[in-house]
Amino acid sequence: DVVMTQTPVSLSVAIGQPASISCKSSQSLVGTSGKTYLNWLLQRPGQSPKRLIYLVSKLDSGIPDRFSGSGSETDFTLKISRVEADDLGVYYCLQGTHFPFTFGSGTKLEIK
Amino acid sequence: EGQLVESGGGLVEPGRSLKLSCAASGFTFSNYVMDWVRQAPKKGLEWVASISTGGGNTYYPDSVKGRFTISRDNAKSTLYLQMNSLRSEDTATYYCAALGSKGDYWGQGVMVTVSS
Numbered sequence: 001d002v003v004m005t006q007t008p009v010s011l012s013v014a015i016g017q018p019a020s021i022s023c024k025s026s027q028s029l030v031g032t033s034g035k036t037y038l039n040w041l042l043q044r045p046g047q048s049p050k051r052l053i054y055l056v057s058k059l060d061s062g063i064p065d066r067f068s069g070s071g072s073e074t075d076f077t078l079k080i081s082r083v084e085a086d087d088l089g090v091y092y093c094l095q096g097t098h099f100p101f102t103f104g105s106g107t108k109l110e111i112k
Numbered sequence: 113e114g115q116l117v118e119s120g121g122g123l124v125e126p127g128r129s130l131k132l133s134c135a136a137s138g139f140t141f142s143n144y145v146m147d148w149v150r151q152a153p154k155k156g157l158e159w160v161a162s163i164s165t166g167g168g169n170t171y172y173p174d175s176v177k178g179r180f181t182i183s184r185d186n187a188k189s190t191l192y193l194q195m196n197s198l199r200s201e202d203t204a205t206y207y208c209a210a211l212g213s214k215g216d217y218w219g220q221g222v223m224v225t226v227s228s
Contacts, residue, residue, distance in 0.1 A: 001173075039211070041157075048207055049149070049157060051216040061215055092157055096211070100173035101147075101159040 002026050002095050006104030014112040019080040021107045023093035028073045030097070037096035040069055040078045043106075044089040053078065085111055114139035114217040116191075116208050121222035124198055134191040134208030134219055141189035142166075144212045148182060148193050150204035151221075160206070161193060176202075198226045 003026040013019045021040075029036045040053040051060050053069040056076060066081045080087060088111050093104040120132040132148075148160040161182035162171045170182050181194040191208050205221040 043157075048218040048221055049209075050218065051211060054211070054213070054216075090156075094157075094159075099162075099171045101162070103157045103159065106156045 001100055002029070002098050002102050004093055004095055004102050004104040006093055006107055008107060009105070010108040010110065012110045012112045013080075013083045015085060016082050017112075019083050019087075019109060021078045021091055021093075023071075023076045023078070023104050025074045025076075025095055027098070029076075029095050030073060036072065038069075038071070038076050039094040039096060040067075041092045041094060042087075042089050043092065044086075047089075049092065083109070083111070087111075114210070114215070116210065116217050116219035118206065118208055118219040118222035121206065121224045123225045123227065125228050126199060126226055128198055129194070129196045130198060130224060131195070132193040132206055132208075132222060132224070134193075136189040136191070136210070136217070139210070139215075139217060141184075141210075142186040144210040144217075146182075146184060146191045147209045147211060148180075148191075149207045149209055150202075151207070152201075152204045155204075158204075163191070195224070198224075200226050202226050
């Protein structure tokens with residue numbers, strides 16, 4: 001199984017400051033189609049998860065462009081250019097290239 | 113606006129069975145690969161099963177393979193998860209999800225507790 005190593009476990013960020021989360025996979029996430037099925041999701045407290053980014057860097061509809069995704073092969077990053085209060089929650093990376101699909105262990109974002 | 117609504121959760125004894133349902137509305141259900149994802153209390157997310165748009169292909173992690181069966185009825189826009197031989201470690205909130213290139217939809221989650 002592909003292991004997704006997500007860091008940090010938690011981070012505390014002041015409003016208006018940037019934040020960055022890393023996700024490293026134990027093997028390349030480039031699929032046979034040439035696409036890289038790496039997603040980022042946010043689970044706000046008491047809510048269902050919500051996808052923010054798919055295919056490494058594509059923003060889902062309605063997601064502000066303060067969020068961006070980058071990376072390739074085995075190293076991926078989610079960046080928030082300016083954190084807002086609504087961004088608090090747990091962020092997960094999810095690989096959908098290899099079965100079984102696997103999640104990172106999550107990064108809890110708190111507002112300082 | 114697309115919506116997924118799960119049902120069928122509850123308290124069940126170890127070794128027994130339970131069937132979850134997920135009713136979709138507001139989007140073209142038959143166009144989406146569908147997934148079940150679970151979350152044990154205070155834990156992270158775990159992928160449980162996927163099914164292709166037509167239902168002909170299904171995928172599971174080893175933790176549930178042979179015990180869980182995912183299925184769908186596109187005419188009814190409904191996804192199912194048949195869970196057999198339940199174990200205490202299957203206790204979790206179960207979410208159905210549609211993760212497509214045109215958007216994602218998640219249910220509100222349904223709690224399954226396996227305990228005697």
